[in-house]
Amino acid sequence: MNKLRTGAFHTCMILLSLLWLGPVLWVVVMSTRSFDDIAAHGVGSLPRSFTLDTYRQAWTDGGELRALINSMVVTVPSVVLSLGLAAMAAFALSRFRIPGRRTILLLMLAGNLLPPQILLIPVAKFSELTGLYDSLWALIAVQVGFGLGFYTFVLHGFMRDLPGEIQEAATIDGAGTAQIFTKVMLPLTRPALAALGALSFTWIFNDLLWAITVLRTDDNMPVTPALLALQGQFVSSWNVIAAGTVIAAVPTVAVFLRFQRHFVSGLALGAVK
Amino acid sequence: MTATISTTSVTPIRRRRRSARLSPLLVAFVLVPFAVESVWVFWPALQGFWFSLTRWDGMSPPAFVGTDNYVELAGDATFRGALVNTVIWLVLFGGLSVLGGFGMALVLQKERRGVGFYRAALFTPVVFSLVVTALVWRVFYQPDGVADTILRAVGLESLIRPWLADPQTALYAVILPALWRQIGYVMVLFLAGLKAIDPALHEAARMDGANSWQRLRHVTIPQLKGVNAVVLSVIVIDSLRSFDIVWSLTRGGPYHSSELLSTYMYSTAFQSLRLGYASAIAVVIFVLALAVILGYLVRAFREEA
Numbered sequence: 001m002n003k004l005r006t007g008a009f010h011t012c013m014i015l016l017s018l019l020w021l022g023p024v025l026w027v028v029v030m031s032t033r034s035f036d037d038i039a040a041h042g043v044g045s046l047p048r049s050f051t052l053d054t055y056r057q058a059w060t061d062g063g064e065l066r067a068l069i070n071s072m073v074v075t076v077p078s079v080v081l082s083l084g085l086a087a088m089a090a091f092a093l094s095r096f097r098i099p100g101r102r103t104i105l106l107l108m109l110a111g112n113l114l115p116p117q118i119l120l121i122p123v124a125k126f127s128e129l130t131g132l133y134d135s136l137w138a139l140i141a142v143q144v145g146f147g148l149g150f151y152t153f154v155l156h157g158f159m160r161d162l163p164g165e166i167q168e169a170a171t172i173d174g175a176g177t178a179q180i181f182t183k184v185m186l187p188l189t190r191p192a193l194a195a196l197g198a199l200s201f202t203w204i205f206n207d208l209l210w211a212i213t214v215l216r217t218d219d220n221m222p223v224t225p226a227l228l229a230l231q232g233q234f235v236s237s238w239n240v241i242a243a244g245t246v247i248a249a250v251p252t253v254a255v256f257l258r259f260q261r262h263f264v265s266g267l268a269l270g271a272v273k
Numbered sequence: 274m275t276a277t278i279s280t281t282s283v284t285p286i287r288r289r290r291r292s293a294r295l296s297p298l299l300v301a302f303v304l305v306p307f308a309v310e311s312v313w314v315f316w317p318a319l320q321g322f323w324f325s326l327t328r329w330d331g332m333s334p335p336a337f338v339g340t341d342n343y344v345e346l347a348g349d350a351t352f353r354g355a356l357v358n359t360v361i362w363l364v365l366f367g368g369l370s371v372l373g374g375f376g377m378a379l380v381l382q383k384e385r386r387g388v389g390f391y392r393a394a395l396f397t398p399v400v401f402s403l404v405v406t407a408l409v410w411r412v413f414y415q416p417d418g419v420a421d422t423i424l425r426a427v428g429l430e431s432l433i434r435p436w437l438a439d440p441q442t443a444l445y446a447v448i449l450p451a452l453w454r455q456i457g458y459v460m461v462l463f464l465a466g467l468k469a470i471d472p473a474l475h476e477a478a479r480m481d482g483a484n485s486w487q488r489l490r491h492v493t494i495p496q497l498k499g500v501n502a503v504v505l506s507v508i509v510i511d512s513l514r515s516f517d518i519v520w521s522l523t524r525g526g527p528y529h530s531s532e533l534l535s536t537y538m539y540s541t542a543f544q545s546l547r548l549g550y551a552s553a554i555a556v557v558i559f560v561l562a563l564a565v566i567l568g569y570l571v572r573a574f575r576e577e578a
Binding site for chain 2: 112
């Protein structure tokens with residue numbers, strides 16, 4: 001009886017896993033098929049050809065290389081800046097008696113929970129006003145500003161639970177606030193920083209809405225909006241679009257695999273306290 | 274999240290007395306991040322509310338028109354359609370991802386052979402952008418794509434239709450990929466919550482002769498209260514924010530059949546250049562998010578009392 005149940009469980013789960021992984025594998029396989037093969041047999045057919053030229057087309061003709069560089073230029077500074085600023089705020093709010101600290105923290109969190117639609121028009125106009133419109137600077141600024149609240153909230157929860165003795169000992173040894181922050185608190189907060197780092201990288205890298213709000217020129221687009229443009233450029237070349245899709249997905253998959261444990265704990269950080 | 278807020282108090286560390294002046298450095302530690310968020314979030318949000326009371330094309334200065342935009346919204350059939358679609362989206366996408374995610378978390382909570390792989394499989398799409406997700410599924414929906422091939426194989430050719438181009442099916446054809454990506458995410462949240470439940474409670478219930486259904490109802494679900502609040506907030510906010518997947522697959526078409534408030538707001542703002550009117554739609558999205566979350570909080574508090 002138990003054997004039967006185990007068998008049924010695995011059968012169901014393998015089918016479900018296939019449903020989840022199948023579409024992904026299908027696209028990977030499709031990216032290696034020739035145009036003629038897909039044209040003749042349709043995207044729903046099994047492959048009868050193999051080529052990697054599709055990747056070259058997406059990479060150079062499709063401008064994916066440029067888009068990936070843009071993505072990195074936006075994502076890496078945005079992650080570092082927003083986590084740095086969030087750590088500063090979380091440290092001050094969690095370890096010192098700042099007047100009104102709870103209100104400040106909740107206000108910062110609320111800012112991240114706002115539907116971004118209410119911000120799009122003012123942010124687009126403000127970036128025009130400051131001359132940042134259609135530059136990667138605008139995108140970095142808005143990603144940092146919008147993400148800060150949530151990261152501060154999570155880091156605050158983490159720092160609050162650290163024991164106070166270490167900080168006291170450092171204070172008695174004559175360490176200043178800045179030293180306690182960099183030498184004591186940041187190293188202790190490393191697990192939370194790693195988790196949020198993996199998460200924020202994925203979010204910022206994957207963003208579409210902010211990018212198409214503050215950027216206009218194709219050459220400035222990061223990889224996510226560029227992938228939509230690629231679809232228009234290679235309308236019926238499904239194999240090239242698939243190759244572009246794979247290229248756009250690889251960085252976040254790599255970050256996820258590298259920081260797997262942190263990634264999942266990061267998602268759970270906010271949920272279970 | 275709400276549960277965490279109520280306990281937000283500074284650990285009673287014996288530190289400098291309360292009268293101690295805050296160092297300028299500490300003030301800067303709070304003020305600099307807060308200023309950054311103010312410039313890019315708080316101030317724009319206030320402006321957004323103000324713009325909703327104006328007529329504005331982005332070129333000439335905004336002209337104050339009072340509540341005209343809201344009056345016009347009330348009679349706008351496209352807006353009504355988008356509102357209905359957004360509610361459908363909230364119920365279907367939100368409801369099914371919670372049910373699916375919770376179900377998967379229950380099934381996969383016990384560590385046994387293969388569970389790690391199954392969890393990873395369900396979680397894989399979470400790391401993709403919604404644009405990637407959209408393209409993966411576009412292959413599925415193509416004429417003569419995977420969906421049609423499967424239907425043909427089982428002899429259901431009569432059902433074949435242009436899934437994304439048929440006003441009858443477009444919205445649902447977009448919800449499916451969104452769910453595919455969200456279920457793994459919700460599952461992870463619930464798995465974390467289930468892990469935090471004291472096994473002794475289940476033991477005790479089992480000793481009292483509770484069957485697995487009763488244990489689920491009277492032990493697991495009440496214990497997940499904090500997680501439920503988080504998941505609900507995440508789902509409501511995610512649903513009302515949903516934009517990428519619709520924009521990538523249908524742009525809200527055909528004939529606004531898959532239009533959500535978020536896509537209607539975007540095209541009104543950046544394609545029709547009616548910035549005041551689009552701001553009014555954004556305010557409606559904001560009010561909806563607030564209403565659902567506050568409504569839930571009020572109910573939760575009542576239950577506590």
